[in-house]
Amino acid sequence: MVAENRLSFHVPEPEVRPGDEPDFSDVVIPRAGSVPRPSVDVDPKDIRDLAYSIIRVLNRQGEAVGPWAGALTDEQLLEGLKHMMALRAFDARMLMAQRQGKTSFYMQHMGEEAVSCAFRKALNPGDMNFPTYRQAGLLIAGGYPMVDMMNQIYSNELDPLKGRQLPVLYSSREYGFFSVSGNLATQYPQAVGWAMASAIKGDTKVAAAWIGDGSTAESDFHAALVFASTYKAPVVLNIVNNQWAISTFQGIARGGSGTFAARGLGFGIPALRVDGNDYLAIHAVSKWAIERARRNLGPTLIEHVTYRVGAHSTSDDPSAYRPKTESDAWPLGDPVLRLKNHLIVREVWSEERHKQAEAEVLDTVISAQKEAEKHGTLHAGGKPSTRDMFEEVFAEMPPHLKRQRQQAGV
Amino acid sequence: MVAENRLSFHVPEPEVRPGDEPDFSDVVIPRAGSVPRPSVDVDPKDIRDLAYSIIRVLNRQGEAVGPWAGALTDEQLLEGLKHMMALRAFDARMLMAQRQGKTSFYMQHMGEEAVSCAFRKALNPGDMNFPTYRQAGLLIAGGYPMVDMMNQIYSNELDPLKGRQLPVLYSSREYGFFSVSGNLATQYPQAVGWAMASAIKGDTKVAAAWIGDGSTAESDFHAALVFASTYKAPVVLNIVNNQWAISTFQGIARGGSGTFAARGLGFGIPALRVDGNDYLAIHAVSKWAIERARRNLGPTLIEHVTYRVGAHSTSDDPSAYRPKTESDAWPLGDPVLRLKNHLIVREVWSEERHKQAEAEVLDTVISAQKEAEKHGTLHAGGKPSTRDMFEEVFAEMPPHLKRQRQQAGV
Amino acid sequence: MPRMTMIEAIRDAMDVAMGRDDNVVVFGEDAGYFGGVFRCTQGLQQKYGSSRCFDTPINESGIIAAAIGMASYGLRPCVEIQFADYMYPAYDQIVSEAARIRYRSNGEFTCPIVIRMPTGGGIFGGQTHSQSPEALFTHVSGLKTVVPSNPYDAKGLLIAAIDDPDPVIFLEPKRLYNGPFNGHHDRPVTPWSKHELGEVPQGTFKVPLGSAAVRREGSDVTILAYGTMVYVAEAAADEAAVEADVIDLRTLLPLDLDTIVTSVRKTGRCVIVHEATLTSGFGAELAALVQEHCFYHLEAPAIRVAGWDTPYPHAQEWDYFPGPARVSHAIREVMEA
């Protein structure tokens, strides 16, 4: 008998750690415009390749090229740019507000603005997102008032959620934004259930599920794919692969599979990867997937390939686990800059107008902030009441809660 | 705007229902010997096709053909046949015992005997199975005493599990058979953990995980694949696709994916499908996967394609949800018959010797049964004590349990 | 009024609810074509189509998550978990999601779902077909928990649960499906067809959530019970030859505290019985409340009779099950205290 080799334990490690030179040479980036655009009723079997490529529209010169280009007007693109700028400015102000003690916690989108802003514009009224904490672009691009977002972040007297929820875990039925959960992945299969309901009722609405790269490891991811696949639910399953899950790089969740999109293949669900820093590409791919859903062709999985430039949250310091300059080396660039350059190439934008727009956006954010702060911040000024704490546990307050509210003296 | 079509809800349905003519015309069965045998260190990417085919060795003429044939001696094959016959006879007697009220419950293997019997012979001593309730062949082919299985089924005074466990949920560390759980899928990721431990310790043991087609829908299936993929754990992930999960056909769990094996592809885990009624094929494929694991090449997924001929359990009546004669129409035949025919073709077996062997096997089972029944059956004769009920909740009994045991008067 | 088993009554409740309201949908493992392993959903797919009653993949978390998503859309899912013992994979969806969606969205999204599950022992089901996990739900703010003990209540409570705007856990004592089992496993059980509580009104009728039923009245002692234990309590009271108030709680949360307190203040003695393991069982909450609210009326401590603190065994079913002997022993204990 051959002497057997001993086993050894394998733990995936990122290419680089703090102190090392950032290195993305293993990330294969296909040329913009090089990935074909199948028709929406394609047999999923015939587009398995799309799970291993990246659909891109904007090239290095800032031009929109290839079969996924051409869907958006100048106006729509300018609007998209402003949404991303607004989200970035909003993030900056709220980060600062958190540092000033005006709230307990904040989570920013830096580098990922295109994903949620572009996706939102591909939806119809009545469609519903089941977002994570990093898709505030769905609200901003959907026209939700910034001041209400701030009221929520501040848990102030006008907080639509009455101080009950952690900052950034917004909720707005009207704006197609399902109440965000603090628990990862739980809402992915809920989105499928919502989509099943639309099909059961014979309606035309579709759902969009959202999850991070790290959270695809959660078991509810599987529940969602199983149900979506079995019932051909009209849902778009988004994975935002921003390379990191707090301190763990995407290799920990991805394991031996080439990409996160590949997870869809075992379910017969068409899976596309898209340049998550390319507003045009995201919009085009989202449109495609949403159309599939609405035409009763079933679920689509989209992996948005992007990069988390900032810290995970205000409680995190990424310099402990990755090189400080890693984001500069990220090969897909910055989504705001790329759309800005495209608009300049298109000759509908300029450096000056961009500067001016930046100032305008900042003004808007600041005045919303002033307005919100009139109604209080977490530890100062107006706030939700203790009574609010006891409300909405149930539609009707049962006797034991009434007793407790009384004990609390409110 | 184009008028949108309304969505409709899709629920997969089997081809036929009670009263209909059985129909497996949609089940594609490749010719025996037609699927290539890659080397064990093949790049998983290069064998994705194996997840959509079926590896078969025994052809219709009872010959062993193709690259997966040739590993087993006459003696080994004869032993395999006897294991399967023993399991079948064991099942028949225990089913009857249940009907006689000697135990509360039983689950049989009819049609699936080859899967666990052949797999067991591909393992080394020290390897560990994490089985479901339908892999008693692992014990029988491993030489575990039948009488101990019966003692467990009867919950009698010699029950190794002291009456604590439901019938057939055996446990034997010595025989590489992890305590079976009544909860589906939970043990799939535990097997991965066991395999990780072997790698962490630098040992040479591998684990085998077991799950049914229906249970692949459970979320713990995902947990197992994620961990196996990330840590390249030395584990064989078996799926026994016997076409049914109680009353639901495999389409409910499988959804839009072509096969269950395909689920492995999204994790970069090589996935093979094997004719689950072909002892030789199962043995060869299992050997291949176990070798991969032992050579530190990581996990392999095997889908055993078979058919549950009997009822799900003694609590089930399949005539309510599938045609009574469906099993006769199953295109992969009967595993015992097929191996028997092969041995006859090999000229080491005959109809007479088979008959004789059947009688011998029955004798063995009956005498084991007599022996077991001396020590009691569920409602009669010797039984575990009330004291046993209080033992082994913890290694050392804490005060509150001692108090309760005292209250119970034992 | 027609006579029904508990299974028929539960099926009838769903039938009535589905007939009245298109938004009521029913699903679960084996719950569609086959009609459920206990046959509670039999015939519903045939009657309402497979968009209204269907089979699901074996994924309890997915079942509840889908129900939550549907409820937020506007449907009213009434789903089946095959055995309460199998609800654990869905526990996160129930606790972290269903129970809190109304609260965290300030009522923008709500979760009117019913989660039915067979509960309790007495069928030689071993560790995984016998559990009584009610206390794992009563500890969770935002859930209602119901345990019917007879066909009449089962139908009335289930319709009330389906109509309820919040998530309801509906635990069906499987040992009662066919008759009022009282723990005397060696004696025949009266079928529901011969029991007055097997008389079930036709069409819509409700038993309100949050109200207990006094099954029999007596001044010696109060016995608090629910599910199968109601009949065990009655048998035990007979055997102990006491006049007992036997209170069938029916709903554990919201709890009908008034009925409990009124009775215990009257009798001064209290025995609490349930099948679930003793420690941190719902009986702990009941004992805590009883001593809190009736301290000055109590002649003896409130005593709990419950499943032992072990996993539910197979062979030792009747050693584990808190039957009439153990309950009557406890009754005598509080009577003599």
Added chain:
Amino acid sequence: MPRMTMIEAIRDAMDVAMGRDDNVVVFGEDAGYFGGVFRCTQGLQQKYGSSRCFDTPINESGIIAAAIGMASYGLRPCVEIQFADYMYPAYDQIVSEAARIRYRSNGEFTCPIVIRMPTGGGIFGGQTHSQSPEALFTHVSGLKTVVPSNPYDAKGLLIAAIDDPDPVIFLEPKRLYNGPFNGHHDRPVTPWSKHELGEVPQGTFKVPLGSAAVRREGSDVTILAYGTMVYVAEAAADEAAVEADVIDLRTLLPLDLDTIVTSVRKTGRCVIVHEATLTSGFGAELAALVQEHCFYHLEAPAIRVAGWDTPYPHAQEWDYFPGPARVSHAIREVMEA
């Protein structure tokens, strides 16, 4: 003796255990390279290598399942769940598997794992970073549940837990990581470096599971508490100007009932405090036991002070948290009863 924070003491316990026994492995989300979001495992990967301390995918069920498999192999996993609020996806593995493997295999397979998780509120963590789910573990036969309240105990209990042959749930009150917070959120907290219980012996030492500590003695009333509530109880006793026995339970299961009963029989009065929601909280079990075992010594009902029966809110942190004002109010109530 060195002074340590609770984080350092916990880390030191794992360091000692890993140093003594190759079979001890540590893993969890962000627990490897980074050393955990609370930094409890910092440095362990560097010291023991990534086969002994490593990052996991974000799948709590997978973490516990892997630990169970490893334990059955012979390792002694000590794993981290990032927040107790995130243990629900693993609840099935904990309840249906870890807790029962010894029992169902008659001791052939065992499950010596420790599941560490930060618990409790007081950090404006909202619904999903503040929960106290201990009662969901104490109801499950086969689990031990530990809640340390200071660095000394944290180290001694954690080493005892790792050495224990059965699964142990180890709940770390996160508000105590850096000092003995007593609920007065508007006052500075003494750091552990200035507190005597911040003195932690070096090397191996154990605090046995199942023994409570009497933090201060008094004859007026018994206060039962654990975790953060120990300091709240002490502050409340001061504010109510009573001489209290303050009992830090340390281990909820197995429970040190003798210490409780001795104290309550002496004082005749009992206040029970915990952060978890009231209904079906562990306080219910304590109240039930106290009245059962001390009925004839009690001058007043045992009173519970606990989190309200609502999800844990964000802005209303200090309205929800059962701080010294509510506890001293309860003390006065039992004193006057």
